[in-house]
Amino acid sequence: MTMTEDLMYQDEIRQSVRQVYSTIPTGGGEAVTRRSYTDDELAELPAGAVAWALGVGNPIPHAGLRPGETVLDIGSGAGIDTILAARRVGPTGRAIGLDMLEEMCERARTHAQEAGVDGWTEFHRGEMEAIPLPEASVDVVISNGVINLSARKSRALAEIFRVLRPGGRMCVVDLTVDEELPPSLLTSPAAWAGCVSGALAERVFVTKLHNVGFTQVEVGHHTPFGLDAAALYPLFSPELIDQMRRLLPADRHDRVATSVLVTATRPA
Numbered sequence: 001m002t003m004t005e006d007l008m009y010q011d012e013i014r015q016s017v018r019q020v021y022s023t024i025p026t027g028g029g030e031a032v033t034r035r036s037y038t039d040d041e042l043a044e045l046p047a048g049a050v051a052w053a054l055g056v057g058n059p060i061p062h063a064g065l066r067p068g069e070t071v072l073d074i075g076s077g078a079g080i081d082t083i084l085a086a087r088r089v090g091p092t093g094r095a096i097g098l099d100m101l102e103e104m105c106e107r108a109r110t111h112a113q114e115a116g117v118d119g120w121t122e123f124h125r126g127e128m129e130a131i132p133l134p135e136a137s138v139d140v141v142i143s144n145g146v147i148n149l150s151a152r153k154s155r156a157l158a159e160i161f162r163v164l165r166p167g168g169r170m171c172v173v174d175l176t177v178d179e180e181l182p183p184s185l186l187t188s189p190a191a192w193a194g195c196v197s198g199a200l201a202e203r204v205f206v207t208k209l210h211n212v213g214f215t216q217v218e219v220g221h222h223t224p225f226g227l228d229a230a231a232l233y234p235l236f237s238p239e240l241i242d243q244m245r246r247l248l249p250a251d252r253h254d255r256v257a258t259s260v261l262v263t264a265t266r267p268a
């Protein structure tokens with residue numbers, strides 16, 4: 001558990017995250033996507049999906065998606081990874097995006113249509129803590145910068161486990177922290193929405209995955225996420241970046257958090 005879950009009520013976190021994501025005017029655009037996506041991947045995407053990118057990495061090359069598979073993208077935003085996944089599972093498969101905001105789902109549907117993958121791609125409004133899908137209905141769960149936003153992470157991970165078929169796999173990118181952030185950042189709604197304040201320590205993330213039943217849990221592709229990276233996202237105002245610069249020791253400015261790739265399997 002992060003300290004934040006002691007400092008803020010779950011509903012306060014949920015409302016802050018909702019408020020921030022429903023009011024941002026756009027995503028991080030190419031400044032963000034260039035950090036994690038290849039030119040070939042970017043060429044597969046409509047401009048709007050790139051403009052609205054808000055992830056902290058790229059799970060797609062590691063997900064091993066095969067034609068015919070059903071893939072679920074948790075916190076799909078404007079659809080960037082769902083569309084890339086849809087191209088890999090193809091029309092014999094199914095790509096499902098889940099986001100708590102209807103406006104994100106609307107954007108994603110438009111982008112999927114522009115990408116020509118809408119025939120086998122769907123977007124549902126819903127929360128990762130109560131995934132509106134039946135048990136054992138998904139082959140692969142992907143996600144990008146989302147699990148940290150949950151105020152009920154064990155519940156979200158248990159839901160991912162539930163919807164995966166036995167033998168199914170999870171491949172998500174998220175932020176983790178090595179050391180706790182100062183309380184004034186942990187209680188900042190903007191720093192929460194920016195994926196920083198809700199980030200788990202890596203060992204806590206791994207423990208939670210084991211606790212809900214996952215096996216073959218692996219964490220890799222560690223990439224520092226510092227103030228320069230944060231400044232690329234509309235989620236971080238110049239004031240918030242300044243606050244973080246003042247509150248964090250200088251040697252942490254280039255590693256406020258770490259972007260990691262987490263893979264795990266629901267045992268067959």
Ligand SMILES: C[S@@+](CC[C@H](N)C(=O)[O-])C[C@H]1O[C@@H](n2cnc3c(N)ncnc32)[C@H](O)[C@@H]1O
Pocket residue numbers: 017021052053054055056074075076077078079080081098099100101104126127128129143144145146149150195
């Ligand atoms: C950092 S953005 C990442 C969006 C997308 N994965 C990408 O890479 O651009 C987080 C997304 O998760 C959604 N989200 C936040 N909390 C959620 C929850 N509890 N359940 C479902 N979606 C949630 C937000 O609405 C937002 O679209």
